Structure formats: C-alpha cells, structure tokens
Amino acid sequence: IFFWYRDSSPKPHLVNRFCILLTADIISTVEFNYSGDLLATGDKGGRVVIFQREQENKSRPHSRGEYNVYSTFQSHEPEFDYLKSLEIEEKINKIRWLPQQNAAHFLLSTNDKTIKLWKISERDKRAEGYNLKDEDGRLRDPFRITALRVPILKPMDLMVEASPRRIFANAHTYHINSISVNSDHETYLSADDLRINLWHLEITDRSFNIVDIKPANMEELTEVITAAEFHPHQCNVFVYSSSKGTIRLCDMRSSALCDRHSKFFEEPEDPSSRSFFSEIISSISDVKFSHSGRYMMTRDYLSVKVWDLNMESRPVETHQVHEYLRSKLCSLYENDCIFDKFECCWNGSDSAIMTGSYNNFFRMFDRDTRRDVTLEASRESSKPRASLKPRKVCTGGKRKKDEISVDSLDFNKKILHTAWHPADNVIAVAATNNLYIFQDKIN
Numbered sequence: 001i002f003f004w005y006r007d008s009s010p011k012p013h014l015v016n017r018f019c020i021l022l023t024a025d026i027i028s029t030v031e032f033n034y035s036g037d038l039l040a041t042g043d044k045g046g047r048v049v050i051f052q053r054e055q056e057n058k059s060r061p062h063s064r065g066e067y068n069v070y071s072t073f074q075s076h077e078p079e080f081d082y083l084k085s086l087e088i089e090e091k092i093n094k095i096r097w098l099p100q101q102n103a104a105h106f107l108l109s110t111n112d113k114t115i116k117l118w119k120i121s122e123r124d125k126r127a128e129g130y131n132l133k134d135e136d137g138r139l140r141d142p143f144r145i146t147a148l149r150v151p152i153l154k155p156m157d158l159m160v161e162a163s164p165r166r167i168f169a170n171a172h173t174y175h176i177n178s179i180s181v182n183s184d185h186e187t188y189l190s191a192d193d194l195r196i197n198l199w200h201l202e203i204t205d206r207s208f209n210i211v212d213i214k215p216a217n218m219e220e221l222t223e224v225i226t227a228a229e230f231h232p233h234q235c236n237v238f239v240y241s242s243s244k245g246t247i248r249l250c251d252m253r254s255s256a257l258c259d260r261h262s263k264f265f266e267e268p269e270d271p272s273s274r275s276f277f278s279e280i281i282s283s284i285s286d287v288k289f290s291h292s293g294r295y296m297m298t299r300d301y302l303s304v305k306v307w308d309l310n311m312e313s314r315p316v317e318t319h320q321v322h323e324y325l326r327s328k329l330c331s332l333y334e335n336d337c338i339f340d341k342f343e344c345c346w347n348g349s350d351s352a353i354m355t356g357s358y359n360n361f362f363r364m365f366d367r368d369t370r371r372d373v374t375l376e377a378s379r380e381s382s383k384p385r386a387s388l389k390p391r392k393v394c395t396g397g398k399r400k401k402d403e404i405s406v407d408s409l410d411f412n413k414k415i416l417h418t419a420w421h422p423a424d425n426v427i428a429v430a431a432t433n434n435l436y437i438f439q440d441k442i443n
C-alpha cells in the first residue's frame with residue numbers, strides 16, 4: 001500500500017514522501033545499493049523486496065525520489081538440521097549489494113546459516129522462430145523440419161528476474177550476524193558468534209577461517225562476535241566488535257589467522273557507574289566504517305560512538321540515543337528489550353549519523369554543529385504535505401504539550417534497521433512491518 005506525501009514548503013528538516021506497508025512480515029534488514037537507485041529489504045519470511053527510484057520526468061519534476069516496487073523474490077526457505085535437531089528459520093539477517101559491473105545487479109543475502117548470491121536482471125525481449133520447438137514450447141518432430149529458421153527477438157513487457165548464482169553453505173556452526181563485501185570486489189566475509197570466514201565470490205565449496213575466538217572449553221567463553229565489516233578502501237583491513245564493548249581491527253597481511261589484532265578499541269569504564277546491566281548495555285550491536293575510511297561508528301544499547309582509527313583509547317564522539325532509559329533498565333531486562341540490536345548508518349558525506357530507538361523514534365546527529373533531533377516514523381503522525389516534527393521525551397516534572405512521557409513509550413514499536421542514501425538526503429527506516437522513506441523537502 002503506497003501513501004504518497006508531497007511537500008513544497010521550505011526546509012529545515014525532512015518530509016515524509018511515502019510509507020510502504022509490508023503486511024506479510026517484519027522487516028529484518030534494509031540496504032541501499034552503491035548508486036542509491038535501488039533499495040533492498042529483507043523480512044522474517046525470507047523474502048527480498050527491491051524498490052527502484054523513479055528517474056526525473058519533465059512532466060513531473062518532483063517525481064525523482066519516489067521509490068516503487070521493482071522486484072520481489074523468495075530468497076530463503078525454512079530448513080531443518082536433522083543432525084542437530086535444529087530448525088533454521090528463513091529470516092534474512094543481512095543484505096549487501098555488490099558494485100554494478102554491467103546491466104545486471106548482484107546482491108548477497110543471508111539467513112542464519114546460508115549465504116546466497118543473487119542476480120537481478122531485466123528482460124524486455126523474447127526469442128521466436130526456434131527450429132526444434134513450436135511457439136508453445138512443444139518439441140517438433142525432427143523428420144518434419146525441412147528448412148532452417150533464424151530465431152528473431154521480439155519486444156515484450158519488461159520482466160525483472162532474480163536468479164541465484166551462488167550458494168555458500170555449511171561453513172558456520174553458529175548464527176551468521178554479518179556479511180561484508182571487500183573493496184577488491186572479489187571476496188567477502190561472513191561472521192557468526194565465534195568465527196569469521198573469508199569467501200571468494202566465485203568459490204562456494206570452501207572458505208578461509210580468519211578469526212576464531214572459540215575456547216577449547218566452552219565454559220571459559222566470555223564474549224562473542226556481534227558485528228564485522230571490511231574497510232571501504234583497504235582490502236586487507238577489517239574490524240569486528242564484541243559483546244564486551246570492544247572493537248578489534250585486524251590486518252590480513254600480518255597472518256592467515258587474525259586472532260591477534262592490530263588495534264584494540266575500548267573505552268575505559270567509569271567504576272562509579274557500574275551496575276548489574278553494565279555488561280549488557282555495553283555490548284556493541286553494529287559497527288560501520290565511514291565512507292572516507294578515517295572513522296568508524298559503533299552502536300551500543302544507549303549510545304552511538306565515533307572512533308578515529310588512529311586513536312584506540314577512547315571515542316572522539318559519544319552521542320546519547322536514549323539516556324532517559326537508564327532508569328528503566330530493570331523493566332527492559334524483564335521484557336528482553338535490553339537485548340535489542342540497533343543498527344546505525346552514516347550519511348554520504350560522513351557529516352551526520354542516524355540510528356533507531358523505541359516508540360518508532362529515530363535519532364539523527366549532525367557531527368559539524370553537534371545538534372541532534374528525534375523524529376517519529378508513524379502513519380498517524382505523517383500527514384500529507386506536512387514535515388516531520390521533532391519529538392521530545394519528558395523524563396520528569398511537568399510535561400510540555402508536545403512532549404511524551406518516558407513512561408508512555410511503546411517498547412513494541414522499535415526501529416532497529418535504518419539506511420541512508422549514499423549521495424542524497426534520502427533515508428529508509430524500518431519500523432516492524434512498515435518501511436518509511438523520507439527525504440529533504442523540495443523547494
């Protein structure tokens with residue numbers, strides 16, 4: 001269902017262009033391709049939906065920026081591991097696009113165990129005039145063929161086809177939480193709780209284990225891998241984060257097995273603020289390099305931190321996402337919300353960052369002006385021809401008219417997955433089974 005919202009009023013912030021309601025299932029990942037013209041979403045039902053950005057039209061000058069459904073296909077099916085008596089759900093954990101090399105598009109999608117390489121291609125012509133079969137597809141009698149025909153191509157309605165080109169399976173014992181395409185465009189990594197594997201895009205039957213933190217005795221296990229990503233420019237460098245709130249930067253030139261890191265990023269903990277929940281809320285749920293490769297960003301439960309790769313001792317920026325929830329950690333622990341994994345993303349120029357929160361709120365931080373804003377992604381608050389109004393959460397005392405009390409927040413409405421267009425101020429926000437796309441106001 002498409003809800004179209006246009007606006008011609010002046011800036012400052014964002015206007016809701018449309019909301020797409022995916023009633024089938026909950027969105028589990030969102031990703032723009034390298035050009036930003038395609039946007040892919042994966043859901044818990046194993047489906048991938050791709051949206052294409054409309055090109056600018058002279059008759060509709062403001063049509064550019066609208067995304068329409070381009071292709072939908074079933075990426076993964078539910079499976080069952082009979083050796084372990086374990087059900088493998090079809091939920092899409094991550095989607096990563098490959099740089100476009102020709103007319104077709106390629107993307108990697110993964111569930112808990114299996115990674116697939118998909119080819120997305122268009123076909124607007126069909127061949128007619130075969131020698132060995134009729135137009136309806138039935139084979140002809142070879143003895144009745146008296147002349148040789150040259151097949152010809154005839155135009156047809158545009159058809160978008162999604163076909164699996166490679167299937168990378170049976171390499172992970174634990175659930176895959178990350179995939180990242182290398183800058184050499186030939187290899188990629190996949191990470192689960194205890195191991196990181198390096199794959200070649202052309203080879204499906206083997207991968208190289210480059211990180212293994214599994215102890216000989218599992219009772220000695222103290223941390224797990226939560227996210228991993230390749231450097232955007234240096235093909236030998238990657239980082240991975242842990243549930244202890246640490247980040248390790250590894251260089252594949254140093255050794256084949258990168259158990260020894262090159263750099264170790266950790267912020268010292270303040271002993272006075274330590275509590276029962278300290279280790280849980282310090283767990284890093286996402287790590288992202290900046291487009292320049294100079295910085296990286298990590299998201300823990302309450303904050304977003306920006307690290308300079310040349311300084312390991314502490315982050316250069318710390319942005320509080322929802323500090324007002326610190327007093328609610330006990331109830332968040334009881335309803336398991338404290339274990340939610342929020343993602344984060346950079347804008348195209350690395351000058352702003354975005355991440356999600358509860359009550360369908362999402363936060364945006366301007367690194368240059370040090371300003372931040374809380375916005376809400378909901379159909380109720382997004383009226384036609386209206387810009388998004390900043391929201392504020394009241395933590396105590398007298399509540400103002402436009403504020404919402406921290407006790408009124410709906411923790412079932414959460415924004416875990418966000419994506420930012422690589423060049424323009426267009427963002428995609430997944431709120432359970434709704435996808436919202438916002439962009440700067442058009443003057």
